[in-house]
Amino acid sequence: MAIDLHCHIFPPEYLRMARTRGAEIGAQIYRRADGREFIRAPGDFDYPLTEELWSVPALLEALARRRLAGAALSVAPPTLSYGAEPGLAADLCAASNDSIAEIVRACPDRFVGLATVPLQDVPRAIRELERAMARPEFRGVMIASHVGPKNLDHPDLLPFFEACQELDACVFIHPYEVLGSERLQSYYLWNLIGMVTETCVAIESLIFGGVYERLPRLKTYFAHGGGSFPWLRGRAEHGFRVLRNTRFAVSRPPSAFLDRIYVDCMVYSPSALAWLVSELGSDHIVVGSDYPFDIGPEDPTAIVSTAPGLSRQDRENILFRTAWRLLGIKVGADAVRATVSEPDPGPGR
Amino acid sequence: MAIDLHCHIFPPEYLRMARTRGAEIGAQIYRRADGREFIRAPGDFDYPLTEELWSVPALLEALARRRLAGAALSVAPPTLSYGAEPGLAADLCAASNDSIAEIVRACPDRFVGLATVPLQDVPRAIRELERAMARPEFRGVMIASHVGPKNLDHPDLLPFFEACQELDACVFIHPYEVLGSERLQSYYLWNLIGMVTETCVAIESLIFGGVYERLPRLKTYFAHGGGSFPWLRGRAEHGFRVLRNTRFAVSRPPSAFLDRIYVDCMVYSPSALAWLVSELGSDHIVVGSDYPFDIGPEDPTAIVSTAPGLSRQDRENILFRTAWRLLGIKVGADAVRATVSEPDPGPGR
Numbered sequence: 041m042a043i044d045l046h047c048h049i050f051p052p053e054y055l056r057m058a059r060t061r062g063a064e065i066g067a068q069i070y071r072r073a074d075g076r077e078f079i080r081a082p083g084d085f086d087y088p089l090t091e092e093l094w095s096v097p098a099l100l101e102a103l104a105r106r107r108l109a110g111a112a113l114s115v116a117p118p119t120l121s122y123g124a125e126p127g128l129a130a131d132l133c134a135a136s137n138d139s140i141a142e143i144v145r146a147c148p149d150r151f152v153g154l155a156t157v158p159l160q161d162v163p164r165a166i167r168e169l170e171r172a173m174a175r176p177e178f179r180g181v182m183i184a185s186h187v188g189p190k191n192l193d194h195p196d197l198l199p200f201f202e203a204c205q206e207l208d209a210c211v212f213i214h215p216y217e218v219l220g221s222e223r224l225q226s227y228y229l230w231n232l233i234g235m236v237t238e239t240c241v242a243i244e245s246l247i248f249g250g251v252y253e254r255l256p257r258l259k260t261y262f263a264h265g266g267g268s269f270p271w272l273r274g275r276a277e278h279g280f281r282v283l284r285n286t287r288f289a290v291s292r293p294p295s296a297f298l299d300r301i302y303v304d305c306m307v308y309s310p311s312a313l314a315w316l317v318s319e320l321g322s323d324h325i326v327v328g329s330d331y332p333f334d335i336g337p338e339d340p341t342a343i344v345s346t347a348p349g350l351s352r353q354d355r356e357n358i359l360f361r362t363a364w365r366l367l368g369i370k371v372g373a374d375a376v377r378a379t380v381s382e383p384d385p386g387p388g389r
Numbered sequence: 390m391a392i393d394l395h396c397h398i399f400p401p402e403y404l405r406m407a408r409t410r411g412a413e414i415g416a417q418i419y420r421r422a423d424g425r426e427f428i429r430a431p432g433d434f435d436y437p438l439t440e441e442l443w444s445v446p447a448l449l450e451a452l453a454r455r456r457l458a459g460a461a462l463s464v465a466p467p468t469l470s471y472g473a474e475p476g477l478a479a480d481l482c483a484a485s486n487d488s489i490a491e492i493v494r495a496c497p498d499r500f501v502g503l504a505t506v507p508l509q510d511v512p513r514a515i516r517e518l519e520r521a522m523a524r525p526e527f528r529g530v531m532i533a534s535h536v537g538p539k540n541l542d543h544p545d546l547l548p549f550f551e552a553c554q555e556l557d558a559c560v561f562i563h564p565y566e567v568l569g570s571e572r573l574q575s576y577y578l579w580n581l582i583g584m585v586t587e588t589c590v591a592i593e594s595l596i597f598g599g600v601y602e603r604l605p606r607l608k609t610y611f612a613h614g615g616g617s618f619p620w621l622r623g624r625a626e627h628g629f630r631v632l633r634n635t636r637f638a639v640s641r642p643p644s645a646f647l648d649r650i651y652v653d654c655m656v657y658s659p660s661a662l663a664w665l666v667s668e669l670g671s672d673h674i675v676v677g678s679d680y681p682f683d684i685g686p687e688d689p690t691a692i693v694s695t696a697p698g699l700s701r702q703d704r705e706n707i708l709f710r711t712a713w714r715l716l717g718i719k720v721g722a723d724a725v726r727a728t729v730s731e732p733d734p735g736p737g738r
Binding site: 186189191193218220222224231271272273274277282283284288309318334337338 | 540542577585631638667
């Protein structure tokens with residue numbers, strides 16, 4: 041039994057607003073000739089609008105089918121609406137968060153919420169974050185890997201990260217509207233390569249831009265195994281050391297901030313996960329399913345069993361302990377406890 | 390002693406043309422206030438024009454300093470001029486190749502040439518490739534990871550790859566003018582992340598676009614450890630298997646073409662190199678130095694010594710055997726032989 045920290049929903053209140061104000065938010069709900077409803081949203085997203093996107097029974101069924109004890113719910117990235125008018129985006133986020141809270145309240149043993157915020161307008165984003173974090177249903181926030189042309193080290197965004205640290209909101213950083221997409225149109229490369237590159241840009245921006253250095257208690261975790269970052273860290277390390285004409289906004293090398301990087305285990309290769317554990321430590325890795333999208337693994341915890349050389353402690357860290365420590369709440373503990381014989385050794389590396 | 394398969398020069402004939410026709414090719418040679426000459430070339434490139442870029446004594450001195458027995462010489466990517474008028478680009482490539490041949494002739498025990506071609510005009514590129522491969526100084530060609538908006542699977546480029554296979558020209562594929570550069574302006578990210586992402590796009594385009602499948606004898610190798618591709622192969626594999634709405638132009642999964650991917654060892658992390666060996670095999674890995682650029686490692690073979698768990702056979706494969714097999718010529722064999730006690734076991738995995 042595991043806790044899924046990468047599980048997306050389309051909040052019913054978002055869908056309701058997409059039906060009435062779709063043109064303004066860039067989303068469109070329409071019916072195809074075969075009668076099925078679809079949602080078209082920013083980023084060439086076009087997806088069948090089925091119950092699995094939003095209903096509590098479908099979510100619970102998916103958890104059970106995937107042997108998951110619980111999940112942190114975040115919005116599907118196409119709903120982020122960072123390009124919408126800020127006031128409308130704030131309303132949309134508030135509505136989405138109300139929906140997430142309602143789902144969590146229906147099953148507080150299984151779900152915890154990650155809020156969504158209008159990051160194109162930082163004061164509004166902070167207000168919505170405060171509103172969400174004041175509710176027992178939320179433990180953090182999901183944001184994208186960039187806000188239009190601004191990478192996550194942009195000075196405009198620093199007050200938002202300060203608020204996250206202040207409120208102890210765990211920040212799930214997810215790729216979105218990928219860079220270089222004009223070159224990634226074939227073979228789903230915008231996703232297979234673009235998404236994981238976005239995450240690498242996000243992590244290196246937070247490191248080199250000094251965000252981690254300024255905010256020592258900011259908690260972040262990243263989708264898809266941290267994207268290409270773990271693999272490219274050596275190059276970042278070398279660059280920091282040798283590039284004399286490059287201005288970095290941080291005093292220490294990337295390795296000094298590795299401890300701040302938490303990632304999910306969605307790397308699709310048991311040997312890659314084993315290497316990831318050797319680089320970041322199993323106490324920095326959680327389960328992610330990418331529910332409900334087709335790029336997600338059919339069985340999100342299978343890789344934790346098949347990765348070579350992991351100890352039982354490593355596996356339990358990845359399956360639930362790291363997630364509990366990140367969120368500060370033992371969601372799904374009843375179901376996990378039924379399958380674990382040993383007492384919980386508590387947090388720590 | 391090792392053979393360096395990633396060693397760039399600025400051919401003297403290119404520099405001569407940059408002085409006379411710089412405006413047309415987008416390059417500019419100028420003198421700064423302190424008297425030093427610089428070359429400014431496409432891709433925000435601005436570099437001191439010192440002897441190390443082109444002179445035989447400087448190249449030999451660099452080999453000796455880095456304990457390298459030999460090198461395959463390719464042009465520095467900023468000289469590629471794929472954006473120039475095709476006739477001029479063809480003249481420029483012919484001039485560059487004449488320079489490379491001259492350097493190789495000066496030290497045939499140490500150097501072998503990789504030609505440059507005007508890939509924006511495939512018939513001209515094939516003619517220049519044929520001209521180069523007819524000369525004893527050349528064993529292959531260096532090309533970029535894309536030609537303007539065309540990825541390497543573009544149908545226009547297929548005749549060029551057919552010619553490479555026909556002529557047994559080893560193709561060194563190097564990143565260039567990286568995708569998404571507008572988001573990669575800070576902290577040298579265009580290089581630290583962009584270059585390695587380019588290479589991943591090149592490899593997945595050749596795989597998913599069916600180029601490897603159509604051309605079973607095409608020999609390719611890639612800079613910087615194959616970029617982010619080795620790390621992301623699991624995702625590519627999974628995508629090929631599950632994405633029902635994506636059209637791939639190949640019948641077999643990425644793993645079926647892994648044997649076609651040769652890479653240099655420039656991954657800047659001993660544990661990453663060890664994992665790379667476990668994924669691709671040491672008989673698919675060569676030494677690369679990125680000479681003369683500052684992002685290159687000071688000691689390009691140090692990582693081969695420090696990577697954990699490699700056998701003597703693995704190390705010798707990476708240091709020289711894989712390079713000899715790829716090039717079909719034992720450049721630097723005299724210097725290597727002086728340091729190796731065992732007889733050469735020949736090619737094979």
